[in-house]
Amino acid sequence: MTSLTPIKELFANDIYRRIEEVIKVDQTDEQLIRDEIAEYVVTDAIAAHYSHIFRSYDETPNKPHEGIAVWVSGFFGSGKSSFAKMLGLSIENRTILGEPAAERFAERTDDNELRVLLKQITERIPTHAVIFDVSTDRGIRSGNQTLTEIMYALLLQSLGYAKDLDLSELEIGLEEQGKLEEFEAEYHRLFNKHWSKEKGKVAFALSEASRVLHSLDPATYPSADSWVKAVKNKADISPGKLAERAGELMRRRKPGETLMFVVDEVGQFVARDVQKMLDLQAIVQSLGVRGRGKHWVVVTSQETLRDIVSGLDGMRTELARLQDRFPLQVHLEPSDISEVTSRRVLRKNAAAEASLGALFDEHRGRLTELSRLSAEIRLPDLTRDAFVELYPLLPYQIDLIIQIVSGLRTQGGVSKHVGGANRTIIKLAQQLLINPAVNLAEQALGEFVRLDQVYDLVEGNVGSELRAKISGIAKELQHPLAQPVAKVICLLQYVKSVHRTAENVAAALYPRIGADSQLAAVKEALRELESARKVRLSSSRKVRL
Known part of the structure; x- marks a missing residue:
């Protein structure tokens, strides 16, 4: 090369290729996900963090425990969203364009321990991952939703239930009685539409579901709007109920699988709000106690958990236990x-x-x-x-x-x-x-x-x-x-x-x-x-x- 050589000729990769600027943890485009995995860089420090988490995850079936939460922190740009997303995709071993995500991810590192652990996990612990950005997945019912409500709604959606709490309660109840298929068939007969495709249009779906129930059981629902008048916005969810439903619904729809929530930008969402922090603490505690290693939570934040808790002076005692609930804490360095x-x-x-x-x-x-x-x-x-x-x-x-x-x-x-x-x-x-x-x-x-x-x-x-x-x-x-x-x-x-x-x-x-x-x-x-x-x-x- 000479002093006249253009800089563009120095690089091993095409310098003009497309590089996505923003990681979306809930990205569903398989080609984009495949490209993200293919370009993901696993440094030695990052590999060590993954191995630490994988070891704990791999031990859980033989040593059930309540320490099921991972706090991933790092300033803007430390790669915490990418880290959490790759963690969820690889452990779930989601199929991306016909290829297992775990295999694609393993190709990104030479760390043999990491690769062995991940292979053991995908073979022994089938996992269902619910991956989302809490800063964008709000407003399911109102802008003031709790983290519990958001996590539950997205769990429901991932398992094929309606995202709306009232509609999902109806589906869960009908499924328990063995009547969900009958309901869906009657819905199709009345409206010539498929319930699975229409239930996301909540305002219409509520009144249409009410009419179906009236058609199926006029004694219980004497008019077409009986059900919708009785239940609208009555369904509620708490951290304890979230944990209970997580176990129940996973047994129905994903039997034998472990559940992993990956929640991006939790630190920004709680934003030193004591009630939101207490909600997070209750979620992790409930999922840990009830699931005993079957329900995991991974969250990301710019700040370390210690920094967030220490910033809430009046609530340090109440929130001190939150740090214990996150035994796996990863901080990504500049x-x-x-x-x-x-x-x-x-x-x-x-x-x-x-x-x-x-x-x-x-x-x-x-x-x-x-x-x-x-x-x-x-x-x-x-x-x-x-x-x-x-x-x-x-x-x-x-x-x-x-x-x-x-x-x-x-x-x-x-x-x-x-x-x-x-x-x-x-x-x-x-x-x-x-x-x-x-x-x-x-x-x-x-x-x-x-x-x-x-x-x-x-x-x-x-x-x-x-x-x-x-x-x-x-x-x-x-x-x-x-x-x-x-x-x-x-x-x-x-x-x-x-x-x-x-x-x-x-x-x-x-x-x-x-x-x-x-x-x-x-x-x-x-x-x-x-x-x-x-x-x-x-x-x-x-x-x-």
């Missing part, structure tokens, strides 16, 4: 994102690895000096391996982007499409290469990602006032670096641990291997920005827009 990003998007072919290694060896000293950031935390070192794996990104840029994306998400009015940082960083890494606004893929070997280019891709999530201010700088000021400097300052304002100094701005704008220091030009641009009152310089030499 360090995995660099590895996931390098393996998913930036993995190099053999020729590129050799060329980049030689390039680093030649320029190591000057490159390290001119791209170094000063910060209150230790940033990843610029090593030969890290350079080769992450190029055209520099190792510290992954950490920086994580913090920027998290900061953008926590500001008011941010677009939901910022997504979790794991998907966003993977997507950003790809877009920095192929998006026409940056298009590094077509640039020559040696060019780096600059932080102002990251701004160009996340600009839509920056506040409108700040965005307008930065947009106008190119027209108002002459210095060619004035606007890029402002873009870098804007993003660094979301990264509290990195100092907003001229030196750091210059490092963030370092353009290519062999280039001169940007510091003098950055200082000139800052003077022009300060004179135009576009930035303010504090006594600690930090700049702010």
